Amino acid sequence: MRQIGTLNEGLLHADLKQWYSQLGDKHEVEVEGYIIDLVRSDLLIEIQTGNFSQIRTKLTQLTERYPLHLVYPIAQTKWLCKEGSRRKSPKRGTWLHLFDQLVAIPDLLMRNNFSIEVVLIEMEERRVSSTAHRKGWKVTGRKLLSVVDRIRIETPTQLASMVLPALPDLLSTADLSKALKIPRRLAQRICYCLHQMGELIPLSKDGNAILYMRR
Secondary structure, eight states: OBOOSSSSOOHHHHHHHHHHOOTTOEEEEEETTEEEEEEETTEEEEEOOSOGGGGHHHHHHHTTTSOEEEEEEEEEEEEEEETTEEEEOSOOOOGGGGHHHHTTSGGGGGSTTEEEEEEEEEEEEEEEEOTTSTTSEEEEEEEEEEEEEEEEEOOHHHHHHHHSTTSOSEEOHHHHHHHHTOOHHHHHHHHHHHHHTTSEEEEEEETTEEEEEEO
C-alpha cells in the first residue's frame, strides 16, 4: 500500500482534519492503494500541509476516477514559540500564497473532478534551537488556533477572475507584482499557473519581460 499523506500526520494536519470533518465522514480510507484523509459520500477529501509536489502522482491518478477536494492551510497569523517566549510573526500569509504550491499541479484544476479550498488560519509554531539548521531554529510542531476564512476554487476561470479583474488585457509579471503588491517571484508563479491553465496567453516581449494576454 502506498501510504502517502497520512499516518505520519503532524498536529496541524490532525487539527484541520478534526475541524473539517462532518458527521458521517469516513477517516483514513484506502482508495486504490492510497490513504485518503476523509471520504464524504463519493467525495475524497485530502488535507495537505506540505508541498503539493509530494502528492502530485496521488492526485493525478485519483482524479482520473474520483472527485477529489484538496484542502490547503495558509497561516494568516502565526505565533512563534521559542523556548519560553511567544511572539507574533511579522509575516502574514494571504490566499495568493497558494500559487507557491500550485506551480506543481496547475493542470489538475482543469479537471472536473478536482477542486481546492484555501483555509486561512491562525496557528502556533513551536521551535527549538538547533545548530544543525541554517537559521539556528528547528520547527518541532504546528498547532491550529482558529480558522479565519475559507476560499473554494473549482475552475481556472474562477481563479483568474480572482487575480486579474483590475488589470489590463496585456500584462507582465511586473504589472501583476505592482497591482497586487506582491513579490515579483510570486507574480511569476501566478502567471505560470494561469498560462498552464489557458487563462493567460504569452503574446510578445517587452525587453526581457513576457507580455501576457488575458483569454
